[in-house]
Amino acid sequence: MTDTSTPPGTSTPQASAPRYRAVELAAHRNNRAATRVHTTGAGGFNVWRNSFPAEHLPPGGSEVEVGGVPFSFPPVGEGDDNVRCDGQFVEVPAGRYDWIHLLAAAERRTEDTVELHYADGSVDSEWLRVSDFWSAPAWFGELPALRTPVMHYPYHVQPGLSAHLWAQRVPVPRRTALAGLRLPRNIAVHLFAATVQEPPPGTAGLPATHREEDGRDH
Numbered sequence: 001m002t003d004t005s006t007p008p009g010t011s012t013p014q015a016s017a018p019r020y021r022a023v024e025l026a027a028h029r030n031n032r033a034a035t036r037v038h039t040t041g042a043g044g045f046n047v048w049r050n051s052f053p054a055e056h057l058p059p060g061g062s063e064v065e066v067g068g069v070p071f072s073f074p075p076v077g078e079g080d081d082n083v084r085c086d087g088q089f090v091e092v093p094a095g096r097y098d099w100i101h102l103l104a105a106a107e108r109r110t111e112d113t114v115e116l117h118y119a120d121g122s123v124d125s126e127w128l129r130v131s132d133f134w135s136a137p138a139w140f141g142e143l144p145a146l147r148t149p150v151m152h153y154p155y156h157v158q159p160g161l162s163a164h165l166w167a168q169r170v171p172v173p174r175r176t177a178l179a180g181l182r183l184p185r186n187i188a189v190h191l192f193a194a195t196v197q198e199p200p201p202g203t204a205g206l207p208a209t210h211r212e213e214d215g216r217d218h
Contacts, residue, residue, distance in 0.1 A: 021093045022072045023100075023194035031084035033105070033190060034076035040152040045133065045190065046107040049154045052076070052133075052163045056148040064193070066145045066167040069101045071193040083191040085112075085183040092196050094119070097178050100170040103145055103193040105133035105163075111140075112184035114170060119177040126170050130189055135162045142166035165192065172196075 033045040034054040043051025058064050060075030074081045083090075092100075100116075109132045113125045129140035135151075138144065146165040151158045172178055183191070 018068075018200070019198040020070055020101075020195050021095070021198070022070075023090060023092050023196055025074070025083055025090065025191065025194060028083045028088045028090060029074065029080040030086075031082050031190060032080050033082045033192070035152050036077045037152075037157060039077070040157065041154045043152055043154065045105075050163070051152040052165070053148050053150050053152050053157070056150070057146065064103070064145065066103070067143045069167065069195055069197070071101070071103050071145075071167075071195055073103075074192055081192065083183070084187050085185070085189040085191065086187055087185040088183045089117070089180055090183060090194070091180040092178055094179075095177060095196070096175065096199060097172045097196040098199045099197040100172060100181065101195045101197060102128075102168050102170070102191055103165055104128075104130045104168050104189065104191050105165050106130040106190065107188040108132050108134075109136075109139045110186060110188045112186045112189060114184060115182035116170075116172060116174075117179045117182060118174055119179045122174065122176070124173065126173075128168070128170055128184060128189065130168055131164070131166055133164050133190075135164070138166060140168070142168045 034052040034057055035043040036054045043049050045051050054077030057076050058073045062073050064071045064073045111129045114128045116124045131139040145167045148163045151161040151163045
């Protein structure tokens with residue numbers, strides 16, 4: 001039998017911390033989901049024009065961490081702040097990734113697919129499941145990212161009714177560079193921020209630092 005124990009006087013190698021990179025969504029924002037108390041009529045998250053209260057959300061451009069994953073929070077309260085999914089193609093920074101992390105909410109709990117497009121031309125479909133933004137539990141096991149104490153209606157602020165933002169993730173199964181993702185044609189799904197997670201150094205052929213230097217996978 002092979003002895004797999006650690007010899008005396010040696011230490012067990014520590015796993016490297018995950019490396020994250022923000023995905024830019026600004027060019028795709030097409031919906032206003034957050035309003036201020038004096039602009040509730042400008043909201044349009046759903047067909048009833050409900051909206052998140054901007055006063056209870058992080059400042060635009062701030063870093064929000066959920067489950068150890070950093071997200072760049074969008075500007076809120078002034079204009080379009082999220083991507084209402086309608087088949088947009090979103091480019092990601094060139095590289096190899098294990099996960100796509102999303103800050104998202106849905107007008108109702110929703111299941112649909114995203115297409116993962118790789119640099120070599122291959123395409124995979126993966127499930128994107130997002131729970132209701134309305135005061136409700138996480139139907140698909142997402143992590144709660146934000147929960148507000150009130151919800152905005154077009155003509156009033158409703159206390160005691162919360163709006164939820166969720167942290168969901170989509171796996172990237174292929175061991176090749178990812179180019180981007182095609183969002184579902186499903187306007188019930190809203191994306192507020194996206195972050196891609198690199199594999200641990202050395203697991204994709206070269207350490208992550210080398211992949212970052214030349215911008216391609218090996």
